[in-house]
Amino acid sequence: MTTSHLPLASATLALASLASLTLAGLAVPAAAAEQNSAKALAYESVDRNADAIAAIGDTVYFFGELGMQEIESTKFVKSVFESIGFTVETGGGGMPTDVYAHWGTGRPRVVIVTEMDALPGGSQTPGSIDHKPLIEGAPGHMEGHNTHPGVSIGAAYAVKQAMLRYNIPGSVAISLGPAEEQLISRPYVVRAGQFKDADIAILLHLGDRFAAGDGLMNYAAISSRFTFHGKTAHGAVNPWDGKDAVDAVELMDIGFDKLREHLRPTYRAHRAITAGGIQPNIIPDYGQIWWFVRDANMPAAKETFDKLIKIGEGAALMTGTTMEYQIDAASWPQLGLKSIATVLQQNIEAVGMPQWSDDEQAFARKFQTALGLPAVGLNTKTTPLGARGQSTSSNDNGDVTWVVPSAVLGFPSTVPGVAAHNWQAGVTPTSTMAHKGMVAGSKVLAGAILDFLMNPQLVNEARGEFEKATDEMKYFAVLPADAKPPLDLNKETMERYRPAMSKYYLNKPVRFE
Ligand SMILES: [Zn+2]
Numbered sequence: 001m002t003t004s005h006l007p008l009a010s011a012t013l014a015l016a017s018l019a020s021l022t023l024a025g026l027a028v029p030a031a032a033a034e035q036n037s038a039k040a041l042a043y044e045s046v047d048r049n050a051d052a053i054a055a056i057g058d059t060v061y062f063f064g065e066l067g068m069q070e071i072e073s074t075k076f077v078k079s080v081f082e083s084i085g086f087t088v089e090t091g092g093g094g095m096p097t098d099v100y101a102h103w104g105t106g107r108p109r110v111v112i113v114t115e116m117d118a119l120p121g122g123s124q125t126p127g128s129i130d131h132k133p134l135i136e137g138a139p140g141h142m143e144g145h146n147t148h149p150g151v152s153i154g155a156a157y158a159v160k161q162a163m164l165r166y167n168i169p170g171s172v173a174i175s176l177g178p179a180e181e182q183l184i185s186r187p188y189v190v191r192a193g194q195f196k197d198a199d200i201a202i203l204l205h206l207g208d209r210f211a212a213g214d215g216l217m218n219y220a221a222i223s224s225r226f227t228f229h230g231k232t233a234h235g236a237v238n239p240w241d242g243k244d245a246v247d248a249v250e251l252m253d254i255g256f257d258k259l260r261e262h263l264r265p266t267y268r269a270h271r272a273i274t275a276g277g278i279q280p281n282i283i284p285d286y287g288q289i290w291w292f293v294r295d296a297n298m299p300a301a302k303e304t305f306d307k308l309i310k311i312g313e314g315a316a317l318m319t320g321t322t323m324e325y326q327i328d329a330a331s332w333p334q335l336g337l338k339s340i341a342t343v344l345q346q347n348i349e350a351v352g353m354p355q356w357s358d359d360e361q362a363f364a365r366k367f368q369t370a371l372g373l374p375a376v377g378l379n380t381k382t383t384p385l386g387a388r389g390q391s392t393s394s395n396d397n398g399d400v401t402w403v404v405p406s407a408v409l410g411f412p413s414t415v416p417g418v419a420a421h422n423w424q425a426g427v428t429p430t431s432t433m434a435h436k437g438m439v440a441g442s443k444v445l446a447g448a449i450l451d452f453l454m455n456p457q458l459v460n461e462a463r464g465e466f467e468k469a470t471d472e473m474k475y476f477a478v479l480p481a482d483a484k485p486p487l488d489l490n491k492e493t494m495e496r497y498r499p500a501m502s503k504y505y506l507n508k509p510v511r512f513e
Contacts, residue, residue: 035454038162039350042446045158046439048513053442054435055510056080056150060116061126061430062504064140066490067117067179070097072505077101077116077149077176084157084512086174093188095485097178100194103160104171108199108459110449111173111404112155113397114148115180120493123501124426129367131423134504138497139490143420144206144429147413147438149176151204154442157512159449170453173198177397179489183221183329186396187479190403199459200452201406202344202445203334203397206429208416210353210440211383212344213408214336220298221394222305222478223329225274226252226312228287230321235281242283246276248319249287255311256291259304267304268294268392287321294394298332302478328486330478332398333390335469339462340407345385347447353380353412354436364415364433371424373417378433383410402475405459405466409448411441 046053056077063072074097078088081101092098102109122140123133134140152174159172175194177185195201228249233242253271260269275288293308295301309325316323356364356378365375388410400406413434418424428434452458 031454034166035450038166038168038450038454039447041165042158042162042450043443045161046154046442046446049154049157050435050439052510052512053150053154053438055506055508056153057147057434057438058430059506059508059510060149061141061146062501062506064118064123064138064501066120066139066494067182067184068095068097068485068487068489069491069494070117070178073097073116073149074099077153080153080510084153084160086156092194093185093192093485095178095185095188095487098185098189099176100173101156102171102173103156104163106169106171107197108452108456109171109173109197110200110202110452111175111195111198112152112204112445113175113177113201113400113406114152114204115177115397116145116149117179117181118145119143119181119421120490122423122426124423126427126430129370129427133423135497135500138501139493140426141429142423142426144414144425144434145180146429147206147434148204151411151438151441151445154438155445155449158442158446159453162446162450163453168450168453172449180396182489183223183331183394183396184485184489186399187330187477188485190399191477191479195400195404198404200340200462201400201404202340202448203401203406203408204441204445205408205410206413206437207410208379208412208414209383209410210348210412210444211388211410212341212348212385213334213388213410214338214341214385216296216390217334217336217388217408218391218398219268219294219296219394220301220333220398221292221294221329221331222301222327223290223292224305224325224327225288225290226323226325228316228319228321228323230283230285230287230319232285233283235283239283243285243320244283245287245319245321246284248315248321248323249273249276249289251315251318252289252312255314256308259307259311263304264295264300266296266300268292269304294392296333296390297473298478299473327478327480327483329396331394331396332402332475334395334398334406334408335401336407337405337462337465337469339458339465340405341385343451343458344407344409344444344448347444347451348382350447351440351443353382354440356380356433356436360433367415367427368417371418376416379412379416402470405462409441409444411437411444413437413441
């Protein structure tokens with residue numbers, strides 16, 4: 001094939017396409033050649049902006065903000081998005097820290113779905129393999145969600161550059177949902193229609209592997225508090241006048257234990273007693289128990305939850321108390337489509353694992369040894385498609401996958417064996433290991449988004465697979481229609497620690513070129 005067969009949009013385009021033809025050493029169709037050039041341009045953009053990508057992650061790390069209180073993080077990413085020409089909408093689903101940024105107006109629209117909240121008690125001095133909080137008791141990023149906005153913005157900027165250069169139609173968007181750790185926000189933004197013009201969603205999360213996911217990727221979860229109201233009385237003088245709300249809590253707990261034998265082996269259920277009385281000689285008029293009910297799919301979780309409600313009603317009947325419950329959160333499992341995961345996987349193979357330095361590998365082994373883990377170091381091979389099974393944890397972004405064709409992308413930015421939701425996972429999210437994984441993740445994201453924008457048949461294929469899957473299991477909202485997001489969630493904690501935490505803010509300018 002010669003340049004004369006290429007669409008003569010511009011001399012630059014022809015040259016760029018020719019370059020990729022020569023590189024590949026194959027006669028590839030013009031469209032494929034243009035795609036290769038667009039990807040090469042996107043990769044260059046990510047490499048050129050590696051410092052900015054890292055700085056975004058590091059800045060958000062030191063904000064260390066809990067779910068629904070991602071105030072500084074929101075302000076910061078909004079300014080970065082605006083600096084690269086993206087339109088930013090906040091307040092989605094009625095939540096001030098919900099961020100939806102987009103560029104372009106055409107279809108298809110590909111949306112990156114992720115989060116940037118921290119965890120309570122997660123404060124840690126980065127790089128220290130001993131537990132050393134920056135501020136005792138303060139929240140912090142002990143999972144690494146701080147890396148997510150960096151990876152997303154790096155990819156979105158790169159895609160925009162390629163779209164401008166090659167006149168690629170479509171649009172790209174990033175959804176940063178608040179309070180993922182409490183499984184709160186996505187059902188609200190789905191209900192508000194945030195994804196109504198989305199054609200493909202890519203759910204982004206860090207991990208120790210470079211992996212794409214399809215099938216049911218995690219668990220459905222329903223979080224609900226059951227509150228009992230009774231009547232106070234003196235425990236010794238007139239206990240017969242009392243109605244014990246904590247007895248109802250106990251009976252509900254025992255009642256559910258009787259049910260356990262009759263549940264499918266896939267279920268999970270756990271509880272915390274959040275109000276268990278005041279002192280022994282006061283019959284309590286108030287008791288509360290908070291339940292998480294989970295299963296491998298939402299219809300099964302909902303079935304168990306409905307039985308739990310009956311048990312609560314029975315406990316109230318037995319004690320003469322009244323019971324009310326509220327659903328605080330409900331998440332569907334993530335539904336990953338093979339058609340989309342395959343595109344992600346091809347891009348993972350094209351980009352490959354980051355090249356870890358000897359120092360990084362030595363640090364990882366030392367860290368693993370200190371934690372009593374096998375000293376295997378960092379992963380050096382990509383994970384084949386299908387090797388990532390269904391996890392029993394949950395993520396509220398599952399709901400997105402039942403309204404938009406989706407798949408999951410994990411990028412390698414953590415040390416294998418180090419558990420999230422633990423101070424240990426706060427050690428490396430600002431390290432060079434995290435930064436390298438972020439750059440690799442940005443490239444894969446950008447490459448996959450360009451694949452969808454430049455190949456409408458891939459979008460159609462995903463749509464077909466999505467329709468079949470969601471016909472077999474139909475989505476329904478578990479959140480009651482009148483439910484409102486808990487905007488004050490974590491507010492007190494954040495207000496208590498923010499003044500001390502603000503001393504560590506990086507205040508580093510971030511510029512994309
Ligand atoms: Zn997470």
